[in-house]
Amino acid sequence: MLSQQDMLEAERHGKQVRSIYVYEAPVRLWHWINALAMVVLAVTGYFIGKPLPTMPGEASDNFLMGYIRFAHFAAAYIFAVGLLGRVYWAFVGNHHAKQIFRLPITNAQWWSEVFFELRWYLFLEKTPKKYVGHNPMAQLMMFFFFTILAVGMVFTGFALYSEGAGLGSWQDSLFGWVIPALGGSMQVHNLHRLGMWIMMTFVLVHVYAAIREDIMSRQSLISTMISGWRMFKD
Amino acid sequence: MTETFYEVLRRQGITRRSFLKFCSLTATSLGLGSAAAPRIAHALENKPRTPVIWLHGLECTCCSESFIRSAHPLTKDVVLSMLSLDYDDTLMAAAGHQAEAIIEEVKKKYKGNYIVAVEGNPPLNEDGMFCIHGGRPFVEVLKETCADAKAIISWGACASYGCVQAAKPNPTRATPVHKVISGKPIINVPGCPPIAEVMTGVVTYMLTFDRIPELDRQGRPKMFYGQRIHDKCYRRGHFDAGQFAEAWDDEGSRKGYCLYKMGCKGPTTYNACSSMRWNGGVSWPVQSGHGCIGCSEEGFWDKGSFYDRVTDIKAFGVEANADTIGKAAAGTVGAAIAAHAAVSALARARNSNSHGQPEKQEEN
Numbered sequence: 001m002l003s004q005q006d007m008l009e010a011e012r013h014g015k016q017v018r019s020i021y022v023y024e025a026p027v028r029l030w031h032w033i034n035a036l037a038m039v040v041l042a043v044t045g046y047f048i049g050k051p052l053p054t055m056p057g058e059a060s061d062n063f064l065m066g067y068i069r070f071a072h073f074a075a076a077y078i079f080a081v082g083l084l085g086r087v088y089w090a091f092v093g094n095h096h097a098k099q100i101f102r103l104p105i106t107n108a109q110w111w112s113e114v115f116f117e118l119r120w121y122l123f124l125e126k127t128p129k130k131y132v133g134h135n136p137m138a139q140l141m142m143f144f145f146f147t148i149l150a151v152g153m154v155f156t157g158f159a160l161y162s163e164g165a166g167l168g169s170w171q172d173s174l175f176g177w178v179i180p181a182l183g184g185s186m187q188v189h190n191l192h193r194l195g196m197w198i199m200m201t202f203v204l205v206h207v208y209a210a211i212r213e214d215i216m217s218r219q220s221l222i223s224t225m226i227s228g229w230r231m232f233k234d
Numbered sequence: 235m236t237e238t239f240y241e242v243l244r245r246q247g248i249t250r251r252s253f254l255k256f257c258s259l260t261a262t263s264l265g266l267g268s269a270a271a272p273r274i275a276h277a278l279e280n281k282p283r284t285p286v287i288w289l290h291g292l293e294c295t296c297c298s299e300s301f302i303r304s305a306h307p308l309t310k311d312v313v314l315s316m317l318s319l320d321y322d323d324t325l326m327a328a329a330g331h332q333a334e335a336i337i338e339e340v341k342k343k344y345k346g347n348y349i350v351a352v353e354g355n356p357p358l359n360e361d362g363m364f365c366i367h368g369g370r371p372f373v374e375v376l377k378e379t380c381a382d383a384k385a386i387i388s389w390g391a392c393a394s395y396g397c398v399q400a401a402k403p404n405p406t407r408a409t410p411v412h413k414v415i416s417g418k419p420i421i422n423v424p425g426c427p428p429i430a431e432v433m434t435g436v437v438t439y440m441l442t443f444d445r446i447p448e449l450d451r452q453g454r455p456k457m458f459y460g461q462r463i464h465d466k467c468y469r470r471g472h473f474d475a476g477q478f479a480e481a482w483d484d485e486g487s488r489k490g491y492c493l494y495k496m497g498c499k500g501p502t503t504y505n506a507c508s509s510m511r512w513n514g515g516v517s518w519p520v521q522s523g524h525g526c527i528g529c530s531e532e533g534f535w536d537k538g539s540f541y542d543r544v545t546d547i548k549a550f551g552v553e554a555n556a557d558t559i560g561k562a563a564a565g566t567v568g569a570a571i572a573a574h575a576a577v578s579a580l581a582r583a584r585n586s587n588s589h590g591q592p593e594k595q596e597e598n
Contacts, residue, residue: 049544050557051495054486055476064476121574123581163501167450167460180452185502186528186537190547190556197560201567208571212578
């Protein structure tokens with residue numbers, strides 16, 4: 001429904017205006033802050049689990065793990081607050097801002113377009129369709145591998161943070177239940193790390209798909225996340 | 235009428251001075267401050283001793299071994315006298331039907347007013363026949379004994395979580411006490427074994443204040459299990475500095491650097507080892523140069539190697555750690571992307587060769 005409407009809108013406007021304003025400023029700002037936070041989180045997180053080689057000298061002269069953990073926690077707060085802000089924007093922003101939070105799973109047309117996109121990526125379709133927002137396939141991927149996963153990372157992350165913050169801290173009150181629910185602290189550590197790998201694998205796909213679609217499909221992608229305008233090439 | 239604790243102590247020749255010293259010591263070790271010492275003394279002087287039935291299920295008796303080694307000789311004597319330990323088949327002299335009759339007697343005489351301390355757990359497979367107590371499955375004895383109890387203490391990892399006998403594949407279906415008994419306050423005191431002073435501390439608290447200590451989400455007393463080993467570890471400074479032992483015989487190991495890279499489970503284990511230590515404060519695992527193995531955490535036998543921090547996750551019949559799975563996934567997807575990009579470039583090149591302007595074709 002949404003995508004079909006998008007398609008028509010794109011086709012109609014494509015011939016006349018050749019560009020549509022899609023991503024509003026807060027969405028774009030969030031996207032890049034979030035991307036930066038994720039890079040910091042993944043790198044520092046990796047080294048929290050598997051620390052760097054031991055530091056020479058006195059313990060009092062070094063604070064390497066302390067700084068790495070600080071960077072991780074600081075980036076985590078930015079990531080979490082950003083996610084909250086993004087959820088808020090899904091309510092007040094334009095309809096494209098809602099896409100990564102809501103899948104039109106009851107819409108048969110949408111599903112057929114998911115499979116169309118799948119065929120396009122499998123080289124079974126010669127010409128891609130036009131979309132103002134995410135294509136249905138991308139929307140599906142974003143929903144599971146970003147939105148759901150990000151929420152999971154925030155919950156497991158704050159649960160782990162609550163172990164240091166201590167019993168009775170707000171992190172413990174809100175997220176402490178996650179630890180026994182998932183089978184203990186060690187298990188949560190492992191799942192949080194696995195989540196990082198899934199997220200990073202998704203980042204690979206996301207960046208590749210954006211570059212590829214920018215080149216091969218009939219609309220702009222990367223510049224859209226900078227300027228907010230979707231340009232149509234035909 | 236049952237004797238008070240103080241009467242028992244005096245009868246055993248303990249001086250009032252020693253008694254008061256014990257009260258101060260207990261108050262301090264419980265973290266209650268000096269003001270609590272007179273309250274402990276008052277409680278011990280006035281309260282009748284609470285009868286305790288100490289049951290042994292599927293276990294190794296390490297909890298009892300720990301318990302009877304409570305730090306100071308005086309404390310040990312006091313603790314053994316403090317409890318009216320009416321039944322403990324490992325420690326008691328009586329045996330056979332006479333011994334079993336004591337359980338019935340306590341149940342009748344102190345209905346709703348005795349404590350059941352459980353060491354080990356009941357196996358449920360084959361109708362509980364893997365652990366027989368007095369000719370009957372232990373699970374039956376446990377249920378009957380707990381029915382009229384005031385509270386239940388689950389000693390050690392066995393009673394709290396299942397421990398090694400419940401490790402996968404758990405052939406006897408050894409089950410933690412709280413999954414068999416319901417409707418009673420249950421205090422989990424995990425550890426393999428728990429620290430002696432933690433055990434006596436929990437009992438002392440319950441007898442002194444006549445209530446169970448404040449528990450966390452997993453039913454553990456907050457005062458002993460509220461923080462991780464890591465939070466109070468004397469090697470924490472080396473962790474924050476990024477100074478680690480990387481092998482058992484390297485320079486860092488000799489210098490007493492953090493054992494995190496050697497798989498220490500201190501950051502994921504809730505216990506009082508790093509503050510109370512063991513054997514009367516003589517030492518504890520990390521101090522003796524070996525990382526914590528996380529024995530007071532649920533299912534610690536099934537949480538992967540004791541010598542890795544990123545340990546195996548077992549799910550869907552696979553067993554691999556997050557890094558192995560992650561690197562394999564990222565590698566596979568990366569290779570797939572490279573292949574896909576190559577095919578895309580090829581398709582695009584072929585398309586523009588054969589059709590010139592591919593996008594024009596689709597206009598209709």
